[in-house]
Amino acid sequence: MKKRIFLLSTISILSIFCLKAQPLWFDSVKLGIMIHYGLYSVPSYSDKEQYAEWFYKGLISNDTNRINFQQKVFGKDFSYFDYMKLFKGEMFNADDWAKLFKDSGAGYVLFSSKHHDGFCLYDSKYTEYTSLNSAANRDFCQELSVATRKAGLRFGLYYSLMEWTNPIFRWTIDSVGIDSYVNNHLLPQFKEIVDKFKPSVVFADGDWDFTYQTLRSEQMIDYLTEKVGKDEVAYNDRWGQGFKGGFKTPEYSSGLKDSKNVWSECRSLSRSFGLNRNSPIEDYLTSKELIHHFVKLVSLGGGLMLNVSPSSDGQIPLIQQERLLDLGSWLKINGKAIYGTKPYEKNFEYQDMVCPMNDSTINFSWVRNAPVKGASEDNFAISWHNKIYVNKTEIYTIYLDADDEASLEIKDGNKTIFANTAKKDSSIVGKVRLKKGKSYEFNLFYKEKDIDASCHLYWESKTISKRPIQSDSSLWNGELSWQEPYICYTKKDKNLYAISLQKLGRIIEMNLPNKPKDNMKVYLLGNEDKPLSWKYNNGKLTVDTSTLHSIDIKSDYAYVFCLEDYIE
DSSP: OHHHHHHHHHHHHHHHHHHHOOOHHHHHHOEEEEEOOSGGGTTOOOOTTSOGGGHHHHHHTTOHHHHHHHHHHHOTTOOGGGGGGTOOOTTOOHHHHHHHHHHTTOSEEEEEEEOTTOOBSSOOTTOSOBGGGSTTOOOHHHHHHHHHHHTTOEEEEEEESOOSSOSSOOTTTOSSOHHHHIIIIIHHHHHHHHHHHOOSEEEEESOTTSBTTTTTHHHHHHHHHHHHOTTTOEEBSOSSBTOOOSBBOOBSSSOOSSOSSOBEEEEESSSOSSOOTTOOGGGSOOHHHHHHHHHHHHHTTOEEEEEEOOOTTSOOOHHHHHHHHHHHHHHHHHGGGTTTOEEEEEEEEEEEEEEEEEESOOEEEEETSOSSTTSOSSSEEEEEEEEEEOSSOEEEEEEEEEESEEEEEEEETTEEEEEEEEETTOEEEEEEEEOTTOEEEEEEEEEEOSSOEEEEEEEEOSSSOSEEOOOSSOOEEEEEEEEEEEEEEEEETTEEEEEEOSOOOSEEEEEOSSOOOTTOEEEETTOTTSOOOEEEETTEEEEEOTTOOGGGOOSSSOEEEEEETOOO
16 A cells, blocks of 8 residues: 555656656757737737737727727628638748748747637637638648748647637636536647647647636646657646646746746737737837847746737738848857857846936836836836925825835925835825925835836825826936846856857956866857957956957847857
């Protein structure tokens, strides 16, 4: 009996371990291309900070902007399902897509087999709501799976576990039916895509309202690994509440630091995964921003699933193609510092950055953006100060909401008369008596950690309705501060790679903990036959780059120095 208990315990431990393990190739390739393509690509519209692929959800949740847009453009009697008549994909060419993705330097492709609207981009026997029954009459998954593998890329699938439109159980609408949906639709359909496409990567999504036990996720993963092979297939961490396995998927972030799990950030080139024609040009990552962001992720030990957003005709917008090709051109020269690398014990060389902020009110929802373009999206701080003149003596109620943390103090001369702090997922409401004819010093300190960012400061009294606090004569003068990496480090075998995100000067300096060997060779990638002189003193390595000429600089935006045999 004791032996049997021990055996079961061992199996359980091994099962947990297998859930966490991911194939070695996935962590090595660093870059994958994610594609959001479906019926939402026809309207390809949302507010600037919304996900356009959630268009149907807007229609059923009284989003007046999306509803009005559909009625204005397509007619009052038009329904979301009518987009099937307009979804043609006439310009879709799987071989062209595969070549573009190969040229970008990616190692795998993640295609949207089915998003939350339930529309399948392949021939599924479990629904008629497929691309085969649309105007396109094509199996996009099948065509792309063949083309990507022919191009030498691994093929993977994005797959939504839940659907807003399924008659068995409509996610976010129905309160009963989830078990029937899982048993009679989710499980058999998931097995169907595994059998059809043998995906090397699976990105599950739409899981957050249910536990992984309810979704029977372990059964799906067991089937996946059995059919594809545990040394080949990678899967993510979005399989229900409580699920502990899979590679982590931070979304629109600055990455994860010191993570013991394999991870890859997912983001689009703009602020929406599905094409949003309402996105302004400044929402798109420039080639420089893309390369810098990618390098930072890899230096932290992660990767990037970079999303592209085709239009309904099957064309990938030219601006997105340009960004991919620029990234690919950079990787052709500098891929040694990316592919198969690990993070060094020191990720970055930082510099402190400061930017002035002058705002009429504190009423911001930056969502996944930085307060100022070019600043860090995560891990920043802002301090605001203002003199607020009071017109009437009365009790003022103060409201402060912030993500992640903010504190407010109000001073009357040298005396603090109000002080309080709002932390993540909370707000403060306080009362303070202010006197007519006096000016009070308001000091607001805000700190953002990761994911969404917002800060709102309001007040109200008997004579004024709830509104943002502002002065008639002055602005909220502030200072945005963050730490910006300017050199990123990766390592592979015995080589250390120093990736400079700044233009090259006559020298480059690195603060490195270990003294290099006297015969260490240093060179700029692309110039292996042109070693650079260097010296090491008091923990600082100084490399003389004055001998490099413009003809030696083979890539733009980021410049990689190899410190050959620096690692013991």
